[in-house]
Amino acid sequence: MATNRKKFRKTNRGHYEKKFTPYPFFKNEELIVEIDNISHLGHGVARVDHSPATGEPVLNWVIFVPFALPNETVKVAITDNSKSSSHAKIVEVITPSPHRVEPKCKHFFYCGGCQFQHLEYSEQLKVRADQTRELLHRLAGIEHPVNAPIASPQQWNYRSKITPHYKKPEKGVIKAIGFHHFSEKNQIVDLHECAIAMEQLNQALPAIKKNTKGRARTIKKDGNLLMRVSEDSVETSPTNVVCEHVGDLTFRFLAGDFFQNNPY
Numbered sequence: 001m002a003t004n005r006k007k008f009r010k011t012n013r014g015h016y017e018k019k020f021t022p023y024p025f026f027k028n029e030e031l032i033v034e035i036d037n038i039s040h041l042g043h044g045v046a047r048v049d050h051s052p053a054t055g056e057p058v059l060n061w062v063i064f065v066p067f068a069l070p071n072e073t074v075k076v077a078i079t080d081n082s083k084s085s086s087h088a089k090i091v092e093v094i095t096p097s098p099h100r101v102e103p104k105c106k107h108f109f110y111c112g113g114c115q116f117q118h119l120e121y122s123e124q125l126k127v128r129a130d131q132t133r134e135l136l137h138r139l140a141g142i143e144h145p146v147n148a149p150i151a152s153p154q155q156w157n158y159r160s161k162i163t164p165h166y167k168k169p170e171k172g173v174i175k176a177i178g179f180h181h182f183s184e185k186n187q188i189v190d191l192h193e194c195a196i197a198m199e200q201l202n203q204a205l206p207a208i209k210k211n212t213k214g215r216a217r218t219i220k221k222d223g224n225l226l227m228r229v230s231e232d233s234v235e236t237s238p239t240n241v242v243c244e245h246v247g248d249l250t251f252r253f254l255a256g257d258f259f260q261n262n263p264y
Contacts (some may be wrong), residue, residue: 024052024061025078025086032094033063035072042115043087044068046076063088065145066182069097069119099123105149105195109126112182114196125149153256154264159196160244161261164209169216174192177209177225201227204234228255 020027033046044065051057059218062085068074073095076088103109103117116124129146137143152158165178165188178191188230193202208225228235230242238256245251246263 021081023055023081024050024058025081027078029078030075030091031067031078032073032075033088035065035068035070035074038070038119038127039064042066042119044070044072044074049183061086065090067118068093069100071095071099072100086212105193107178107189107191108183110189111179111191112185113179113194119193121155123151126153152262152264153264156195157198157202158264159168159194159201159261160263161226161259162194162201163199163224163226164205165224166212166219166222168221168245169219172217174216175220177212181243200229200230200232202235208234208236 014026025031029116030143031050032050033048035044037045039045044067046063046065046068047060047061049057049059050061063078064074064085065074065076065085067090067206070077072093074090075092075094077091078086078088080087095118099120100118101115101120105111105114106118110118116127120125125148128149135148136144136146157247164177165180168176176188176190178189181187181189191205193205208227212219212225226236226238228242230244235242235255238254240255241248242255243251243252244259244263246260251259
């Protein structure tokens with residue numbers, strides 16, 4: 001029986017939906033909430049008291065709202081309920097944050113690679129400091145000052161490595177090469193350029209995608225590509241040695257090994 005369940009999940013992954021639990025909110029139920037915090041995933045956090053049509057009232061119930069910012073008033077529609085919280089999508093931003101900005105990347109509201117492009121960079125740094133302080137307190141019971149983060153001199157095109165994904169070819173065709181959708185994890189957002197990737201990666205991306213799609217008939221399963229900047233070139237083989245300069249230091253390591261992706 002366990003083997004059959006495992007086989008079913010593997011065969012039908014992404015082709016069935018988790019059953020929606022209509023408590024404490026109905027599917028797509030709309031309400032207006034105040035965002036008082038932001039999670040490490042970039043989701044706005046609202047807390048509400050609510051009396052559902054059936055069942056016990058809930059107090060201080062947490063609702064996570066992707067792309068909502070602290071101090072915003074937003075109209076949302078419920079997309080999911082769990083045992084301790086709900087998720088919702090924005091229907092309308094009624095009162096926007098003064099720190100809300102236009103994302104630089106056209107993929108931002110779909111791609112799961114970034115979480116904070118809609119927030120001013122100076123505020124992003126404050127959020128990170130607050131989250132570090134809160135985690136120390138909540139997880140370790142430590143009360144201690146947290147220094148302000150050191151701002152990066154390179155806010156865009158700083159990432160030296162990306163690993164675009166693709167799904168198993170259908171009838172010999174690879175449809176999209178990019179990153180997972182922020183909420184539909186089985187969906188790949190076709191990547192044309194990445195605002196946080198180094199320019200060398202963006203310049204090399206079209207040819208690498210074309211080459212991969214040209215090999216579709218030899219590909220039998222889902223996979224991902226390795227693209228790492230090595231001085232002025234882009235390395236795609238994980239076993240080749242690459243070179244990275246950080247200040248006065250020079251590092252040499254295998255392209256597939258872990259290394260800090262933001263040398264700035």
